[in-house]
Amino acid sequence: MSSRSWNLEFLTSFSHNRILIILNQPFSLQLLKLVWNSSKWHYCADGGANRLYDLLMSCPPVPMLLLSHTPPRYRPNLIKGDLDSLRDDVKQFYSSNGIPVVQDQDQNSTDLMKCVAAVEELEKTEGQEYEIVILGGLAGRLDQTIHTLSYLHKLRKIRNQVFVITDDNVGWVLDNGQHTIDIDHSILGPTCGLLPVGIDETILTTRGLRWNLTDHPSSFDGLVSTSNQFVPGENKVYIKTTRPIWWTAELRDLTFQSKSEDKRPGLQLLT
Template identity: 25%
Template sequence: MSGADPPTTQWDPTPILGERLLRGNPYRFSLVILNQPIHNIPLFLDLWRRGMLTIHPFHPPYIETRAPLFPSPLPKDLISLNLPTATVRIAADGGANRVHAIRAHLPPTRPKLDFIVGDLDSLRSEAREWFLQQPGLGSAGQQHIVEVPDQDSTDFAKAVKLARELSRKRAWGRPSAGGSNDQVEDIICYSGLGGRVDQAMSQLHHLYMFQRRRRPSDATGNESAEAGTPERPQDSDGYASGRMYLTNGESLTFVLLAGRHAIRIRDKLDHTPVPAAPNSELEMKGASATTASDAQKPTVFGKHVGIIPLAGPSLLTTRGLEWDVRDWETEFGGRMSTSNHTTPGSDVVEVETSRDVLFTIDIPVLV
């Protein structure tokens, strides 16, 4: 094997919380709603309404994604704009009940809930009727309630499978600006990690399972359970089926496969001021000195970070956290990196791990 340094996987989840336009390829994602109460409703509505356009007549071509839907067809000079866009909204069985419960907050017309999928044992009749009465759904509504009775997979897994199938179909119609991964959409799963502990553990299990790496020789795109061994080298990125994020409205959680990662935690295009002074003496401990320029750096995400081992003991090296570590062993029953903090001077957190881990960071409640 080559002695060259392994590549660094770049992460930029800031568009999940921000509304900025992206240069180059637009940030497209599928929104999957799980069967847990929807917390941080403003964040949920922000994701739900992504891709909705309005034009301010005195300041063209300013785009605001929280505004009412712009009439179709769009002017030609808008078609090329790259907006953070939810391409599909899928409820995993009882997730439709959760959307129905906050229906008063949803836009009266579009966008709508696109699919309900699962064994449908949790879907309430009033949520089904509301779904079928959505504007624009028409006679095709029943076809968008997809019953999959398979008891060997969860409703979560069925929803993710449908999201990936739809993503692949959409990718066939889009020109690629690069490699095959340019065509892959991320999946944001909302309302995870709430309720019963066994359900939360199942969600983390599926999050990990969905992000397994594939072998470069696996042209079918199937994930390999044996990936990650020296006999089965990985492609440079590893996230062959897109990246997946799990959020309960209070934190964002995703899988870091073994290797090096750089995670952007502040939107480099945002210039919203944040307080320069720490809130407590504890926050000052080990933190970098805050400069005047640091005080103007926006905090897109909150400060609390956890890095949890998934596949046995792991050696961690971090940079950009208040309590950075180097070749630090972490495992269940041993030391765990929880309740760490980002630092005021860090736009990016770097993590190098010898085995797969969960990365979680808290997010602000939008108002």
């Protein structure tokens, strides 16, 4: 049985091997700062560029720095999708500032899938695999949330690290096997969950949670471990699952993070 270790370094440190994909859902400036400044590359999936533009333009003095700062900050490397959501003013702003805006009209792929395809093209050019962090995708329209759940379930077969984050929670797919997850209680909690999405049933064993399981079946027709909790002082959670399962954890209020963010190696605040 395979064994994996996980952490949330994309919330604490910069990596040259990380790409951020911004979806068309709302997010806070605090969360944007953390995930943007920890990633080397930044892609917007169609209307995700609207969200980025509108948020930055609504937060002085960001607009001035967005336009004039050297090197430029908070400018995406790529905007890609079928462009049915990208506003004309946003398209004009970014394209006039040298940001590639790529239209892909393939109706058999979503804007998120189109951006992941762009990541794969970059990986072929650079000869390395990137960790992907998706901003958005677990809120808003139910059909889009289900797509996120389904797509990451598929991506687990071909990619090592794909995370999804919103202002409320972070999640990813744990493949069948054993997993150890590092828990930073200043960022995560107190609640978490194990969701048997896309499978008929799995057998779960856990340690490090308030309500642990031992060889217990989990399915939509049976037990679903929602609203579980981390144990104070326990810095690791152990999970064994016989089938792929979604792991989610509550994200604490990030407003306090901005006060100490500038002290973290590799992270720079927009100030």
